[in-house]
Amino acid sequence: MLEIKNLNVHYGVIHALKDISLTVNAGEIVTLIGANGAGKTTTLRTISGLNKATSGEILLEGKNITGAAAPQRVEMGISQVPEGRRIFPAMSVFENLELGAFLRNDKAEIKKDMEMVFGRFPILGNRKKQTAGTLSGGEQQMLAMGRALMSRPRILLLDEPSMGLAPLLVREIFEIIKAINQTGTTILLVEQNASMALSIAHRAYVLETGSIVLSGTGEELAKSSEIQKAYLGGE
Ligand code: ATP
Numbered sequence: 001m002l003e004i005k006n007l008n009v010h011y012g013v014i015h016a017l018k019d020i021s022l023t024v025n026a027g028e029i030v031t032l033i034g035a036n037g038a039g040k041t042t043t044l045r046t047i048s049g050l051n052k053a054t055s056g057e058i059l060l061e062g063k064n065i066t067g068a069a070a071p072q073r074v075e076m077g078i079s080q081v082p083e084g085r086r087i088f089p090a091m092s093v094f095e096n097l098e099l100g101a102f103l104r105n106d107k108a109e110i111k112k113d114m115e116m117v118f119g120r121f122p123i124l125g126n127r128k129k130q131t132a133g134t135l136s137g138g139e140q141q142m143l144a145m146g147r148a149l150m151s152r153p154r155i156l157l158l159d160e161p162s163m164g165l166a167p168l169l170v171r172e173i174f175e176i177i178k179a180i181n182q183t184g185t186t187i188l189l190v191e192q193n194a195s196m197a198l199s200i201a202h203r204a205y206v207l208e209t210g211s212i213v214l215s216g217t218g219e220e221l222a223k224s225s226e227i228q229k230a231y232l233g234g235e
Pocket of ligand 1: 038042
């Protein structure tokens with residue numbers, strides 16, 4: 001579904017992504033793990049069109065989208081849940097979700113999707129009119145995910161959904177990610193919580209200072225001694 005070929009990204013003189021290639025097949029959860037500053041966020045932002053590639057290609061279902069603007073990519077089915085949620089704190093839960101559908105004008109279908117989001121995240125349904133800034137961290141993460149789902153993505157890009165959440169909530173968010181995937185949405189998940197990410201991922205890539213150094217199934221990487229040492233707190 002998504003293919004990245006020899007992608008390079010620079011911030012001025014900083015070479016943030018060095019010739020990375022990866023694929024995400026339809027129906028998969030693929031995770032990208034790596035330390036702080038490895039280039040995970042840059043990868044997602046380049047896929048969603050928020051950062052520019054210096055060279056390389058991004059293909060969505062075989063179509064080269066490397067030059068497409070970010071809103072166009074949303075229309076094509078790519079939706080990102082940014083690091084730190086980036087919800088609109090002064091607006092209501094309902095208004096935040098409506099914004100997720102800003103490129104659509106199929107009102108009846110939007111209403112249906114809003115119900116789907118409330119089914120998936122009942123707490124958001126109970127707090128429809130509440131100002132989003134007053135939600136807890138976990139609820140804000142749910143809102144950010146709900147907002148992304150409102151664009152009916154074919155592929156959902158999730159940047160550090162577990163960040164700042166208590167362990168019990170992290171588990172809940174990961175269960176929801178699995179459920180979203182099981183209803184047909186392909187997922188590319190960036191995480192520092194490698195053990196949780198590998199436990200739900202079909203496949204994984206490890207990014208180190210801008211390069212992909214390892215890849216395999218989630219299960220293989222979770223068992224790898226290199227990964228255990230570097231990312232899972234093992235000896
Ligand atoms: P984190 O978990 O901290 O978000 P990351 O793996 O997502 O880390 P990136 O944020 O993609 O890493 O950063 C990759 C590299 O690019 C780092 O060296 C970082 O300092 C640099 N970088 C990121 N954003 C910018 C920017 N806007 N300007 C300059 N350098 C940047």
